[in-house]
Amino acid sequence: MVAWFERYLHRHLDALRLPLWSTPPAGDHRGPIVVYCNHPAWWDAALIIVLAGRLYPERASRAPFDAAMLARYRIFERIGAFGVDLGTPRGAAQFLAAARAILAGPDGMMWITAQGRFADARARPLSLRPGVARLAEFAPDALFVPLALEYAFWDERGAEAFAAFGTGIRGSDLAALPRAERLARLEADLTATLDRLSADVISRDPARFRALVSGRKGVGGIYDLWRRVAARLSGRRFDPAHRAVNGNDRAP
Template sequence: MGLWFARFLRRHLDGLSQPHWSAPPPAAHPGPLIIYCNHPAWWDAAVIILLANRLYPGRDHRAPFDAAMLAKYRIFERMGAFGVDLETARGGAQFLAAARAILTRPGAVLWITAQGRFQDVRVRPLGLRPGVARLAELAPDALFVPLALEYAFWEERGAEAFAAFGPPMTAGELAALPRPERLARLEGVLTDTLDRLGADVMSREPDRFRPLLAGRKGVGGLYDLWRATAARLRGRSFDPAHRSAGKSPP
């Protein structure tokens, strides 16, 4: 499914990029990884699956999923998603019980869209759900890693996806804080990561990023077929991109 989602992203987005300052958590970390992120778009699940497949192919990946949505998209259940009722207090207990079992497994990675629902990337405060802070008590050897996600239209017809990892925190240092302060710490580090990523995205400078996946350029369909044919008839190479790499705007 990781390969399928990579093809799907290539077809519908301009690509997936990561800023040069972003470093993913080490795959060799002996304990579980808890990667928590904001939740700006439907594409988040596809980006997470792609990152999981590329960065940690040998680990056991799990992610909470809105139970109502999981009933519509059962394919995600086969890829490690588990249902959580987001509308009742019972959902919090479901999440913690499932997380407790997952985090005891060797090589576990728990991916959490910690806002719990779609939120614009510019919303502040982020309003993370409190359950993510409770996990420090369940997995003392876990590493918590913020992941900022954003999407923007630059030069091509498809949006560009951006992902940036922030500085990791150990469960031990988080568990030493009272729960409200712990949640504030998690939210503050993710906010800082989002703000830094947002500044890079607003710059519209590709050199600030390294591509993780390149998407399809151009308009596509009959129009690009006509453009390619016309270029060949003139003896020229055909570049479907709106603006070729290294070419400045007029």
């Protein structure tokens, strides 16, 4: 399924980019890893699947999923999602029980869209749900890592997807804080990561990023076929991208 979602990103997006300053947590971390992120778009689940598969193939990644949506998209259940009734005491109990089991092992890994709802990447405050702060109470060996997600249109037909990992905090250090301060710390770390990522996105400079997945360039269809033939007849190499490598705009 990771390969399928990579092809899906390749077909529909221009690229999945990570800023050069972003360092994913080490896969050989001695303990479970909790990656918590904002939730700006439908694409988030696909990005998380690709990031988990490409960066942490040796770990069994799990993720909470709205139970109502999981009933519609059963494929996610087969690749690590578990249902949670959002906004109910029963859902909170489901989340904590599943998290306790997942994080009990040293190679456990959870990916959490911690806002629990779709929200613009620029909206502040992030208003993370409190459940993510509870995990440190029974997973002191876990590493809690913020992941910022954003999308933008640059120069190509497809949108750009961006993902940036921030600096993690150990569960033991997080658990030493009062519960309200834990949530505030997690939210502050994710906000800082989002703000830094947004500054790079606004620059529209691909040199600030590395592409984990690259998408199709050009318009496609008959128009690009005509451009390809014209380039071949004139002895030029055909490049479907709108912007040349040196940064100059290509003719439309």
